Amino acid sequence: MPPLIAVSLSKTSRTYEIIEKSGEFAINVIADNQLDLAKKFGGAHGHELDKFKEFDVATEPASKIGGSLLSGCFANIECRVISSVRDLQGNHAVCIGEVLSFKMNEGLRPLVWLKNRYFRVGTECRL
Numbered sequence: 001m002p003p004l005i006a007v008s009l010s011k012t013s014r015t016y017e018i019i020e021k022s023g024e025f026a027i028n029v030i031a032d033n034q035l036d037l038a039k040k041f042g043g044a045h046g047h048e049l050d051k052f053k054e055f056d057v058a059t060e061p062a063s064k065i066g067g068s069l070l071s072g073c074f075a076n077i078e079c080r081v082i083s084s085v086r087d088l089q090g091n092h093a094v095c096i097g098e099v100l101s102f103k104m105n106e107g108l109r110p111l112v113w114l115k116n117r118y119f120r121v122g123t124e125c126r127l
Contacts, residue, residue, distance in 0.1 A: 003099040005079055011091050014047050019081060019095055024065040029075040031108040032120040037070075038111055039118075064100035074110040077102050 005027065009016040019025045030038045040055050052059060052068075059068035062078050069076040079097025086093045112119045 003102075004082070005077065005097045005099060006094055007097065008092050008094050011086065011093050014045070016093060018067075022066060023081045024067065025079050025081070025095070025097060026062060026065060026067055026069055027075075027077040027079065028070040028073045029077070030070075030111045031072060031074040031105070032111045033108070034072060035111060035118060038113075042113075062101070072108075073105070074108045075102065075104040 007025065007027070009019065015025075037055065037057065041051055044051055044054070051057065058071040060071050062069050062076075064078045065080065069078075077099055078101040080100055081095050082098045083096040084093055088094065109121050112121055
């Protein structure tokens, strides 16, 4: 059985609309040298603007899904939705994705968001 990934999304988000329509998604694990990009993407909403055009983001074609991947990431994960739960309490849905493709740049380190802060991961992860 291939690996599975669960993502929780606001049902009012542009990302949710795209996943519902296409049945697929990509997870781009931002590298620690992309902190400015992470802040820009986190501070804007997809209904208000096209983040890729607005922030002049470099992309590359995905190998297994129809969308694009962010270039220069620590990792890119391409998934096909195999199940979803839309009728949760509140305004969120959970999508379960089957991993179709995974690539990692071992020369980079991931950027992590935890407790409303970004962290760079070193040889050890500490708070």
